[in-house]
Amino acid sequence: MGSVFNDAHHGDDDFDEGLDDGLDNDFADGPDEAPETDDPFVSAAWRAEQVRAMERPLLERGVPLMRMAATAAAHVAQAMLERQPDGPDVADAHVLLLAGAGDNGGDGLFAAAELADQGANVVCAATGRTLHAEGLRALLDAGGRVLALDPEADIPGAAVPDAQDGTDETDGDPLERVMDLYENADLVIDAMTGIGLKGALRGIPAQLAERIGADRIDPRSPALPVSEPAAQYPMVLAVDVPSGVGVDDGTLPGTYIPADVTVSFGALKPCALLPPAAYACGQVVLVDFGFDTSRVPVAVELVSAAETRRHIRLPRLADNKYARGVVGLITGSDAYPGAAVLSASAAARANAGMVRYLGPERAERMVLDRLPEAVFGEGRCQAWVVGSGIPDGDHADVDSPQREAIRRLLEPYAVGEANWPEPESLLNIGLDDLPESFEDLMAMLAPTYEGGQESLPPVVVDAGALDLLPERVPPQVVITPHAGELARLLRSRGQAVDADDVERDPLGCALEAWRLTGATVLLKGAITVVVGSDGPDKPRVVVNGNAPAWLSTAGSGDVLAGSLGALLAQAAADEDRSLTLKMADLAAAGAFIHGLAGQLASGSGQAARPPVVVYDEDRDRLAEAMAPTSEKLRDATPFAPIGKPILAGDVIAQLPNVYALFASMNLSEWN
Numbered sequence: 001m002g003s004v005f006n007d008a009h010h011g012d013d014d015f016d017e018g019l020d021d022g023l024d025n026d027f028a029d030g031p032d033e034a035p036e037t038d039d040p041f042v043s044a045a046w047r048a049e050q051v052r053a054m055e056r057p058l059l060e061r062g063v064p065l066m067r068m069a070a071t072a073a074a075h076v077a078q079a080m081l082e083r084q085p086d087g088p089d090v091a092d093a094h095v096l097l098l099a100g101a102g103d104n105g106g107d108g109l110f111a112a113a114e115l116a117d118q119g120a121n122v123v124c125a126a127t128g129r130t131l132h133a134e135g136l137r138a139l140l141d142a143g144g145r146v147l148a149l150d151p152e153a154d155i156p157g158a159a160v161p162d163a164q165d166g167t168d169e170t171d172g173d174p175l176e177r178v179m180d181l182y183e184n185a186d187l188v189i190d191a192m193t194g195i196g197l198k199g200a201l202r203g204i205p206a207q208l209a210e211r212i213g214a215d216r217i218d219p220r221s222p223a224l225p226v227s228e229p230a231a232q233y234p235m236v237l238a239v240d241v242p243s244g245v246g247v248d249d250g251t252l253p254g255t256y257i258p259a260d261v262t263v264s265f266g267a268l269k270p271c272a273l274l275p276p277a278a279y280a281c282g283q284v285v286l287v288d289f290g291f292d293t294s295r296v297p298v299a300v301e302l303v304s305a306a307e308t309r310r311h312i313r314l315p316r317l318a319d320n321k322y323a324r325g326v327v328g329l330i331t332g333s334d335a336y337p338g339a340a341v342l343s344a345s346a347a348a349r350a351n352a353g354m355v356r357y358l359g360p361e362r363a364e365r366m367v368l369d370r371l372p373e374a375v376f377g378e379g380r381c382q383a384w385v386v387g388s389g390i391p392d393g394d395h396a397d398v399d400s401p402q403r404e405a406i407r408r409l410l411e412p413y414a415v416g417e418a419n420w421p422e423p424e425s426l427l428n429i430g431l432d433d434l435p436e437s438f439e440d441l442m443a444m445l446a447p448t449y450e451g452g453q454e455s456l457p458p459v460v461v462d463a464g465a466l467d468l469l470p471e472r473v474p475p476q477v478v479i480t481p482h483a484g485e486l487a488r489l490l491r492s493r494g495q496a497v498d499a500d501d502v503e504r505d506p507l508g509c510a511l512e513a514w515r516l517t518g519a520t521v522l523l524k525g526a527i528t529v530v531v532g533s534d535g536p537d538k539p540r541v542v543v544n545g546n547a548p549a550w551l552s553t554a555g556s557g558d559v560l561a562g563s564l565g566a567l568l569a570q571a572a573a574d575e576d577r578s579l580t581l582k583m584a585d586l587a588a589a590g591a592f593i594h595g596l597a598g599q600l601a602s603g604s605g606q607a608a609r610p611p612v613v614v615y616d617e618d619r620d621r622l623a624e625a626m627a628p629t630s631e632k633l634r635d636a637t638p639f640a641p642i643g644k645p646i647l648a649g650d651v652i653a654q655l656p657n658v659y660a661l662f663a664s665m666n667l668s669e670w671n
């Protein structure tokens with residue numbers, strides 16, 4: 001998304017100014033360059049076994065994949081050294097290679113041999129009992145040295161540490177020796193394990209990862225603009241994947257070595273996209289081997305600008321406000337009236353034709369004050385947003401009229417004959433007890449029942465409404481929990497998980513929630529994970545990683561809920577109303593829009609998941625592609641590229657600018 005920044009207006013207009021400033025900035029002329037186009041290659045990931053299946057036909061044809069991988073890794077290593085302002089030339093660089101016994105180690109050996117050929121001082125620490133034989137020979141021939149860490153190792157040409165022999169340079173604890181080398185290295189190449197990793201690291205690789213990893217993980221360090229040169233030496237280049245990360249599920253099952261750059265071969269693996277492993281990958285450089293991916297189902301997808309654009313509905317010649325999509329909101333409460341303003345304003349500024357609000361009088365007044373366009377009367381909605389800013393059952397009067405209204409709104413979504421209310425009975429349930437506006441609500445819903453559950457409008461179930469979700473619902477129900485809320489939802493369905501468990505395995509927990517509820521699950525975080533339905537019992541996993549850390553600010557989730565509601569209303573307003581199989585992509589597109597608004601508001605080049613760089617054989621072009629975002633941004637923004645603090649209202653004010661960016665993309669591609 002670098003190109004977005006080149007054109008972005010990073011004005012500091014606050015929310016109120018944003019209400020009437022319209023497009024008084026350089027968006028009015030449209031960006032010179034549209035956001036990135038679709039490239040499934042950089043936005044899709046496949047599991048280890050799928051990658052092996054894709055590489056097989058090439059290996060059978062004799063394509064030298066390992067040599068290609070190694071050369072790419074060596075070029076990336078050079079680019080890393082060269083981009084350090086005071087870094088050494090390759091010829092003067094000290095390189096420590098950590099190599100395992102498998103092909104990942106083989107890649108590392110050939111890559112290190114290329115660096116040694118150029119004069120680099122290379123020491124390979126062998127973590128297994130053997131090394132890839134040809135790779136070893138190549139490194140030794142190029143002048144590299146090899147240190148075997150395992151006393152049982154059988155590696156010709158390697159020095160074997162011997163605690164008894166005080167005269168050998170390799171004496172003492174071999175791990176200490178590696179740590180000495182580590183501390184004096186300019187670059188570490190991590191080739192201990194690749195896609196062949198089974199479970200958590202054990203043995204010598206685990207011990208090394210514990211020492212080196214602990215040295216490098218500091219959650220207190222600030223979130224920097226993407227691809228910023230490493231703050232600490234040595235830099236780490238991971239070969240294919242950082243050793244120790246859960247390749248297929250994105251977990252961190254044990255010790256691991258976080259990388260500054262990961263050079264990924266053939267195709268992305270899920271760990272490059274999924275939290276928390278993706279945070280350990282740093283900048284990902286993807287090497288294209290020309291795999292035929294067409295017949296291999298994608299395991300995890302990263303939502304792109306181009307994909308998001310497809311879900312946006314531009315105003316049409318014959319439109320009226322209803323045709324453009326009406327969003328209904330049951331949000332905000334006496335305890336949190338601000339959430340009503342934020343969610344309703346976000347919906348209104350995100351290309352909806354109209355916003356209907358239902359809530360307590362005080363919140364209603366506040367919505368009117370800030371959003372005179374909102375309506376409160378009877379009528380139909382193409383999408384609903386419920387629960388933001390409403391206390392859940394543990395913290396609220398369970399019989400509050402709002403919770404009651406949400407419960408009834410959600411009732412028809414309950415999957416299963418027994419739960420499916422007759423339209424008649426639904427219109428007659430205890431309406432006398434409800435305020436008039438809720439009677440209106442029932443009337444609004446009535447027409448939608450005629451087409452059955454399929455035709456019920458999409459609904460975003462957020463925050464305090466999550467505990468009102470029926471046991472099972474159809475996919476057009478999107479739940480938007482953060483880790484703590486997802487843990488609570490899973491506990492209510494008999495799973496013993498807490499928020500930490502969800503943060504440790506976001507994909508696993510989101511999948512579980514999808515399996516148990518049928519809802520499309522949008523799990524919020526620095527990287528947002530969406531699981532929806534891709535056919536019967538078939539999940540579709542889409543992630544978004546464009547959000548800057550500045551976006552973690554109070555009310556940010558309310559903004560997401562409102563703007564996602566507007567996106568769903570646009571989609572539902574189209575004639576083609578079968579959204580079932582599109583819901584995961586729609587929800588992820590909503591997160592993308594939210595993240596991009598956060599980027600524009602904060603003027604930040606930081607993102608949880610930096611854009612993937614496609615490897616280029618041309619060394620200058622590769623270096624340019626890998627250049628820090630701060631360099632690319634320096635002339636494009638009046639702010640330091642790290643950005644500035646923002647409020648939820650600032651994000652809302654940028655939503656129209658996000659839509660302007662999308663609207664200026666190639667119009668012929670609009671459907």
Ligand SMILES: NC(=O)C1=CN([C@@H]2O[C@H](COP(=O)(O)OP(=O)(O)OC[C@H]3O[C@@H](n4cnc5c(N)ncnc54)[C@H](OP(=O)(O)O)[C@@H]3O)[C@@H](O)[C@H]2O)[C@@H](O)CC1
Pocket residue numbers: 051052055065066069100101102103104105106107128192193194195196197198199200201202203205206239240241265266267289
């Ligand atoms: N994609 C592509 O197109 C191409 C892929 N290529 C490359 O091949 C790589 C895959 O190579 P691979 O199959 O040899 O497995 P790999 O990752 O080296 O792991 C095996 C080693 O790890 C060890 N080990 C395992 N689990 C462990 C644990 N828990 N804790 C500790 N150790 C553990 C295991 O030890 P063992 O279990 O045998 O004791 C063995 O030594 C791939 O990632 C890519 O780099 C390119 O060369 C060509 C193109």
Ligand SMILES: Nc1ncnc2c1ncn2[C@@H]1O[C@H](COP(=O)(O)OP(=O)(O)O)[C@@H](O)[C@H]1O
Pocket residue numbers: 482524525526527528547548549550551552553554555556557558559560594608
């Ligand atoms: N570190 C982070 N980096 C980027 N985005 C984040 C980060 N942490 C949270 N977010 C995003 O900020 C929003 C927070 O939502 P939520 O937790 O519901 O906050 P609130 O309840 O205050 O509105 C979500 O969209 C989430 O994806």
Ligand SMILES: [K+]
Pocket residue numbers: 104190191192193194238239240241242243
């Ligand atoms: K590795």
